[in-house]
Amino acid sequence: MNDQPTEPGHAANHLPTPEHGAVDHKHIEPATPSGSNPAQQRQRAIHLAQAVRHELQKAVIGQDAVIDDVLTALIGGGHVLLEGVPGLGKTLLVRALARCFGGEFARIQFTPDLMPSDVTGHAVYDMQSEQFKLRKGPLFTHLLLADEINRAPAKTQAALLEAMQERQVTLEGRALPVPQPFMVLATQNPIEQEGTYPLPEAELDRFMLKVRMDYPQADQELEMVRQVTRSTRSDMLDIQPLRTLMQAKDVLALQRIAGDLPVDEQVLDYAVRLARATRTWPGLTLGAGPRASIALIRGARARALLRGGEFVVPDDVKGCALAVLRHRVRLAPELDIEGLSVDHVLNQLLDQVAAPRR
Amino acid sequence: MRLTDASVVIRPRTSWEAIDLGVLLAQRHRALLMTSWAIVTLPVFALITLLLWDYLSVVVLVFWWLKPAYERLPLLILSQALFGSAPSLRQALKSFPSALKPQLIASLTWRRLSLSRSFYQPVQQLEGLDGLPRAQRIAVLGQKDSRAARLLTALGSTLELTFWIGLMVLFYAMIPPQIEADWSWRSLLDIEGEWNWLEHLTNGFYALVLIVWGPVYVSCGFALYLNRRTALEAWDIELGFRKLRQRVMGSAVALLLGGCLALTLLPSSALAESALNPSMTDPSMADEIPSESGNSCPLPPLDNPQTDENVASPDSPRLRNQLLTSQASQDAIHSVLEQPPFKNPKPVSGWRIAQPKQDASHDARSxxxxxxxxxxxxxxxxxxxxxxxxxxxxxxxxxxxxxxxxxxxxxxxxxxxxxKSTPKAIAPQDLPQQLFGLQVRAESLPADVADAAERLWQQSPREALSLLYRALLSRLLTDYQLPLRSADTEVQILARIAELKQPSLDDFSHELTRHWQNLAYGHQMPPDQARQTLCADWRKLFAQGPGA
Structure with missing residues (x-):
């Protein structure tokens, strides 16, 4: 997978980027050979992100919004909880992302008998050296797919906590850093509640985004069926033809460039106001914490980069607000009984919190 | 019908005494009544049973339903036996078909379930009334004793049921005790699963019960009827007068003869002649006996509805058509009576002491x-x-x-x-004056936005762009009636503009929004040529004044 690293900018130059002409025709500064110019670096990052998006769209058909959200989390340095009924391509999306990304990829299928040491690793006795050696678990990777995360009991789910927040794993009393970048993509199934362990609030809060996958549009489903039935593997989309577009250091660079995107005070204020509004909003018994405000800004920066922008606008915040907030709030029971969903109430909130304009 | 010939003592009775009299009456003629009843009903029952052999419940239902038809025979016999000699069995059976005919359908259909059946039966059978006259007659009769008649029917059905069950129990009691253990007596009677005959036997029991009870029921109703007529027509008083006449007849003749001799006047003989002929003194009886064709209880003359109409009541139409109608006078009387001297209602509420009776025995101190x-x-x-x-x-x-x-x-x-549900009325006066923290009211903007923006651009491009953007929002709100909310972001506003499908406006808005965003969020100064393009586009788009 990683034996043929592709030069990111090179790959991206061939790809059609719709925003290309519209965004930066006045601000491209003369390219220096070193490529150290921030504006040029940003341009490359934008091209790379858009190339990855385009590549993913080839593999996962009809889920453009979800692809954007997953890339937002990747660039924003967060983790994603993917929720959707079976058969929508949750695992396929993660596998396609791993394919485009040249780093390490590991997958854990969560089951009720999965132990924390199966995730983090454990010490084994080496007969030859006559001492304990640490065997690292699948957690030590760049991309971790935690499939059906709610099937494992709480202690196993909690094994992820430290790695997700602090980017390190404590094994045998030693704190071992996980490789950078590190991203957990967990999937869960919203309809099956039998034999599942709902994720605790603390665990949920560590996911930057909770992304809902919905059924694709009719024409996109048509296209998907056409492609799948043509593929050699008969029942799933083929991810083999996807190109590896970026390496681990490219992702780190993307994250750094996104973190450097300027955010106006008004936009910052807007994100904080959104998060704070959930705490006093009627219909929500539990509001989002400060981590939500942070995730909103990080997500907005990543979306700005994906959009090809040079700064963050309120639309970037609003665009990722639903995914950031929906797993951090709790709906009031009376509204739950009435059949309203969290998304419904959050959309009301987004419709009533004034956008900045000054 | 001659009251003097009545075989019972005619006097006013209570309704229960009258029913008792009916029982006694039936008892006196029991042989005739029961025999004739049995002769009529048993063949009918046999016929129904044969016709509906497999529908056992229907048999007893039909037989029960036809009861008013059989009941005419006992009444026929009783009415003749009351004022004269009882007919023989043959005579009774011979006259039964003629008594059966009138109003049979009515009796068997809509009058079948009447509880006062026995009480009103003489009205149609003996008086021969139907329709409105019958209804009026029944209304008069039913003013009293109709409750007793209804109770009689209820009691009668209870008695029928009691006798019926009694007969069945009797039948059961006839089964030897060695066999009837635990109600398994049916196995004794079980002839290859043929149960119909047992059911028919039960039905037959009902027919037997009716032989006993049917005539008594009719007789009781008839006695009630007689009692009611005695009260209405004062039969007892009439009888008293007749006895008085018979007693004083001899002395009256002597008195009259004495008078004749003394006065020697012609009319006295005529008077005496009339007095000597008692049948002439009762003209109604004398007239009606031949006129009533076969009815043994004719209507009294005053109870006849036709005679009632000759006496005009205050409500009759003839009186209502007078100059001063009784209705008008009644209204006037009522209106006067409602007025203060007669009526002066005044609601007063509160607690007061009840006026104690003036009692002299109480001492003043207490x-x-x-x-x-x-x-x-x-x-x-x-x-x-x-x-x-x-x-x-x-x-x-x-x-x-x-x-x-x-x-x-x-x-x-x-x-x-x-x-949320109330539709927002977008009236011009309801437009938000301040949107997104900007003054968007038309009055707050300069008359010529483009000129003002161009002038401002020199000193502060930010304010110029802000002015242009404000003006654009104001125009969108007023001219295009776009429902913009404060929560809408720039891209959402652009999407709404795109819905208007005006390419020039769309392009201008995109351009202006891009410059505005670059300045506001990216802190990038707009290029100088943007000033000319934006202002020129603005003039092109909104050449006319605000609010146009």
Missing amino acids: AETLTWLARLIVGLLNVGKTLSTLFGALLWTLVGLTVAWVIWRYRVWFATFVG
Whole structure:
């Protein structure tokens, strides 16, 4: 997978980027050979992100919004909880992302008998050296797919906590850093509640985004069926033809460039106001914490980069607000009984919190 | 019908005495009544059973339903036996078909379930009345004793049931005790699963019960009827007068003869002649016996509805058509009676002492104390009444305040969820004056936006762009009636503009928004040529004045 690293900018130059002409025709500064110019670096990052998006769209058909959200989390340095009924391509999306990304990829299928040491690793006795050696678990990777995360009991789910927040794993009393970048993509199934362990609030809060996958549009489903039935593997989309577009250091660079995107005070204020509004909003018994405000800004920066922008606008915040907030709030029971969903109430909130304009 | 020939003592009785008389009457003629009943009903029952052999319940139902038809025979016999000699069995059976015919359908259909059947049966069978006359007659008769007649029917059905069950139990009692253990007697009677005959036997029991009870029921109803007529037509008084006449007849003749001799006048002989002929003194009886064709209980003349009509009542139409109608006079009387001297209602509420009776036995001292005490109590009660009014007002105020408090307390909820459904009226005066923290009201903008923006651009491009953007929003709100909300971001506003499908406006808005975003969020100064393009585009788009 990683034996043929592709030069990111090179790959991206061939790809059609719709925003290309519209965004930066006045601000491209003369390219220096070193490529150290921030504006040029940003341009490359934008091209790379858009190339990855385009590549993913080839593999996962009809889920453009979800692809954007997953890339937002990747660039924003967060983790994603993917929720959707079976058969929508949750695992396929993660596998396609791993394919485009040249780093390490590991997958854990969560089951009720999965132990924390199966995730983090454990010490084994080496007969030859006559001492304990640490065997690292699948957690030590760049991309971790935690499939059906709610099937494992709480202690196993909690094994992820430290790695997700602090980017390190404590094994045998030693704190071992996980490789950078590190991203957990967990999937869960919203309809099956039998034999599942709902994720605790603390665990949920560590996911930057909770992304809902919905059924694709009719024409996109048509296209998907056409492609799948043509593929050699008969029942799933083929991810083999996807190109590896970026390496681990490219992702780190993307994250750094996104973190450097300027955010106006008004936009910052807007994100904080959104998060704070959930705490006093009627219909929500539990509001989002400060981590939500942070995730909103990080997500907005990543979306700005994906959009090809040079700064963050309120639309970037609003665009990722639903995914950031929906797993951090709790709906009031009376509204739950009435059949309203969290998304419904959050959309009301987004419709009533004034956008900045000054 | 001659009252003197009646075989019973005619006097007014209570209804229960009358029913008792009916039982005695049936008892006297029991042989004739039961035999004739059995001769009529048993063949009918056999016929129904044969026709409906497999429908056992239907057999007994039909037989029961036809009861009014059989009941005519006992009444025929009883009516003849009451005022004269009882007919023989042959005579009775011979005259039965003619008695059966009139109003049979009515008796078997809509009058079948009447509870006063036996009481009113003589009206149609003996008086021969039908339709309106019958209804009027029944109304007169039913003013009394109809309750007793209904109870008689209810009692009769109970008795029938009792006798019927009694006969079945008797039949059961006939089964030897060695076999009938645990109600398994059916196995004894079980002839290859043929149960029909047992059911038919039960039905036959009912027919047998009716032989006993049917005539008694008719007789009781007839006695009730007779009693009612005795009261209505004063038969007993009439009989008393007749006895009186018979007793004094001899002395009256002697007196008249004496008078004749003394006066030697012609008319006296005529008088005596009329007095000597008792049958002439009862013209109604003499006239009606031949006229009533076969009816043994004719109507009395005064009960005839035709004679009633000759006496005009105050409500009759003839009197209503007079100049001063009785209706008008009645109204006038009522209106006068409703007025103050006669009626002066005035509601007065409050506690007062009941006026004690003037009783001389009470001594003055105790009466004084009592009055004082009573006054105190009444005073307290009146105070309590005032207080209750006060508390009522207080409670209502409290309710109102609570409602207001609830509304105020949950105003956010109401504003969020209740107000959503009401459609927003976008009237020009309702337009937001301030949107997104910007003054977007048309009056707050300069008359020529492009000129003002160009002038401002030199000093501060930010304010110029802000002015242009404000003006654009203002135009969108006023000219295009776009429902913009403060929560809408720039991209959402652009999407709304795109819905208008005006390419020039769309392009201009995109350009302006891009410059505005670059400046506001990216802190990038717009290029100088943007000034000309934007202002020129603005002039092109909005050449006319605001609000146009």
